Each structure stands twice: as structure tokens, then as C-alpha cells.
Amino acid sequence: MNATLIAVALSLVSAAAYAAAAVAQSRLAGRTEPSTGTLRLLGRGAWWSAVGLNAGGALLHVAALKYGPLTLVQPLGALTLVAAVPLGARAAGRRVSRTEWRGTVLTLLGLGALLLTSGGTAPHETLSLVEALGVGAATMAVVAGLSRPGTRPGLRHAAASGITSGVASALTQTLTVAVTDHTTGPLFSWRLLTVALLVSAFAMGGLLLSQTAYRGGLGAPLAVVTLANPVAAAAIGLALLGERLQGGAAGLVPALLGTAAAVRGVILLSRAQARPMAVTGEEAETAAGETVAGGAPVSGAPSRVVIGSPRQQDRQALTTEPRAVEPRAREPLTVRPSAS
Incomplete structure (x- = not known):
């Protein structure tokens, strides 16, 4: 079977697992006080169910990264949004609003345009130790800035979660290529040990940041995570791993248009989540x-x-x-x- 098809198939199943995990985390966040610490979460079965779903999605994602480049695999994570928004609405006992549908469609169209411009060859390049440490330090600085107190903490935590998850995917690709392709150097080295530690830290950090982000709702934070993840991973792939866009410089045009559409979709989802308790006159009459x-x-x-x-x-x-x-x-x- 073609390597690209394998990567797409694995990414589809991974997205479904991530969507179920996002809904589980959102429901847990809705039942948890904001002051609840991490240790309290560790004692809840719902938390470990979400962790298990995230772990399953992550394993499938790692397998997909073996067969496809970051610029191909990461945008397919947008399918998480397709599944999670209606799943979350059903779990909340309501219908998906028109604004949420429009935001979801625009986000997917934008990420689809990015997908069309991505390369389709299997990855071969890996990050050096210096590059991995530089990426790790830059990511920590960005996450620290996004996590500071201020307005819209949910969306900022969602952006930090998407960035850390995208960086973890880029670092994971270095591990998978190094383990399966012995021409990249020795299997056991300080470089791979450092990369493995960074992957673990960023993966857990992304999970905790998303849990905090989902306290403000599901649609908008998940859209931000879905958008920030492939952008961060693609930036590393293009800058450090030798990946290229389809069509060369001309491929930047659909990529930029896709980014604009995806950002517009995120804004629509943000507005929809900003009024979660609004009730229309018709709904009030029905409820009465x-x-x-x-x-x-x-x-x-x-x-x-x-x-x-x-x-x-x-x-x-x-x-x-x-x-x-x-x-x-x-x-x-x-x-x-x-x-x-």
C-alpha cells in the first residue's frame, strides 16, 4: 500500500480518538472547580479515560508520522474538530448551532488548503541535538508567555496546548525515523534520550493545558488547538527537516488563503462559545x-x-x-x- 494512504488512514483513526478524548476532557472540565489541582484530577476515572483515548490517538499519530511528513499528517488532525463539535453538542444535550457549523467548515477548508500544499514523501531527516534543544527552549518561552494571567485564558491555553503538541509531534518524528532508519546514527545516544524527554514533557504539558482550556467550552479551544498544532509542526518541518510545499513559492498562495479561512473559522467558534448560556425566545417557549x-x-x-x-x-x-x-x-x- 502507498505510504501516503497508510499515513492518511492512521491519521483518520487517530483524529477520532483525539475527538473522543477532547469531549471527555470538556465534560470533566465542566464538572470540575477551577481551583481543582492536578493531583485531584489524577484520582478521577474520567481523567484516566481521557488520558487513555489521548494515548491511543498519540500511538496512531506516531505510526502515521513514520509514513508521512509533518506537513501531511498534522493538518489531518483537523478531522478531530469535525468529530468533536457534534459529539460535544450531543453530550451537552443540544444541537450544533449554525455559527459552530460555519466555523467548523471554514476551519476545515482552510486546513484542507494547507493539506493540498504539503509534500507527500516519507520523512528521512531528523533533528540534531542542538536543534532539538533550541526547539525545546523556544517552545517553553512561547508557552510561558501564553500562560500568563490576562484576558481570554482559555484560548491562550489552547494555543499553548496546540503548539506543545505540534512540537511534540515534530520531535516524535525524529524518534520514529531514528529507530526505524539506522542510517541516522546510533540507536541509543544522548540526542535521542533528550528528544524522548522533551516529547514526554511536551505531550503531558499539552494535555494539561488543553484540560484548562476546555473549561471555557469545547468548540473554540479545540479549534485553536487544531490550528496551532499543524502550524507549529509544519514550521519545524519546513525550517529544520527539509520538507517543502507543493508548487514551491506558488504554493504559498493557497497556504496563506487556507490560513486566513482557518483563522476566520476559529473566530466564529470563539464567538459561539462566548455566549454558551444565551437562550432564544423560541427555546424559552419550548422550555416553558x-x-x-x-x-x-x-x-x-x-x-x-x-x-x-x-x-x-x-x-x-x-x-x-x-x-x-x-x-x-x-x-x-x-x-x-x-x-x-
Whole structure:
């Protein structure tokens, strides 16, 4: 089978695993207080489920990096967004809004344009020890800047998560090529040990940063992660690993157009997530006419929520609603003089 097809197939399954992990992390973030520390997360089964899904996606991603270059494999991670946005909406019990669909489509179209400009040959170059250390230091500096206190912490943490994950992928490709292609140097060396430590640090850092980012919602942070990841990896691939865009300098035009479309998609998703509690008039009317846990819809019902079986609802109505009083009962008492 063609190496490019293998890389694409592995990337598709990896994206599905990452999407399920993102939804699990988002739900966990919604049930967790902002002050909850990392050690508290380690004691929750939902956290380890997300870690397992991320680990499965990462292993498939590593395998894909063996058969395809960074400029091919990384943009395919955009399929994570395709699966995660509707999955997250379904988990929240709502429909995907038009703004979210538009943002998702624009992001995918933009990353698709980047995908068309990527090369399709299997990777052969690896990072030297100096290059790996330089990439690691630059990444830590960028992440430190994005993690500082300020406005929009969710999107900034998402950007930091995407950058660290993209750098981890670039470093992982050095490991996979070095392990499977013995012409790049000795299998056990200080270079590969350093790269392995950097991969572990950035992979775990990206996971924790995304967990923090998802506290503000799923769509916008995931879109930022999806966009920052291939950009960071492609920058390393083009600058240090000898990868090239299709069409040479002319390939920059669709790449820039794709980047603009993807950024527009991220902005739309950001706006959609900025109003997560907004309720339209139609939704309010629908909610007012519905009951919870088995009650039948009541047209024009007030905002009172009825819970339980019909008999329990009748009992609740007796205890919560005032009884009707006959008009005569409200009239003041009169005293009639007795006939003498």
C-alpha cells in the first residue's frame, strides 16, 4: 500500500480518538472547580479515560508520522474538530448551532488548503541535538508567555496546548525515523534520550493545558488547538527537516488563503462559545412548555419545573399551587339583626 494512504488512514483513526478524548476532557472540565489541582484530577476515572483515548490517538499519530511528513499528517488532525463539535453538542444535550457549523467548515477548508500544499514523501531527516534543544527552549518561552494571567485564558491555553503538541509531534518524528532508519546514527545516544524527554514533557504539558482550556467550552479551544498544532509542526518541518510545499513559492498562495479561512473559522467558534448560556425566545417557549423526567408538555405553562410520575406531579401541584377560593368566600362577613 502507498505510504501516503497508510499515513492518511492512521491519521483518520487517530483524529477520532483525539475527538473522543477532547469531549471527555470538556465534560470533566465542566464538572470540575477551577481551583481543582492536578493531583485531584489524577484520582478521577474520567481523567484516566481521557488520558487513555489521548494515548491511543498519540500511538496512531506516531505510526502515521513514520509514513508521512509533518506537513501531511498534522493538518489531518483537523478531522478531530469535525468529530468533536457534534459529539460535544450531543453530550451537552443540544444541537450544533449554525455559527459552530460555519466555523467548523471554514476551519476545515482552510486546513484542507494547507493539506493540498504539503509534500507527500516519507520523512528521512531528523533533528540534531542542538536543534532539538533550541526547539525545546523556544517552545517553553512561547508557552510561558501564553500562560500568563490576562484576558481570554482559555484560548491562550489552547494555543499553548496546540503548539506543545505540534512540537511534540515534530520531535516524535525524529524518534520514529531514528529507530526505524539506522542510517541516522546510533540507536541509543544522548540526542535521542533528550528528544524522548522533551516529547514526554511536551505531550503531558499539552494535555494539561488543553484540560484548562476546555473549561471555557469545547468548540473554540479545540479549534485553536487544531490550528496551532499543524502550524507549529509544519514550521519545524519546513525550517529544520527539509520538507517543502507543493508548487514551491506558488504554493504559498493557497497556504496563506487556507490560513486566513482557518483563522476566520476559529473566530466564529470563539464567538459561539462566548455566549454558551444565551437562550432564544423560541427555546424559552419550548422550555416553558416542557416537563422534566417523564412529565408531559404543557402549553403555556409557567417556568415551574415538575419532576416525577403523574401521581407525584399531582401531589406536588397540591403542595405548591394555591387552591382556588370561591368569590363568596372572599366577601366580608355581615351580621344581620335578628327579628324581634
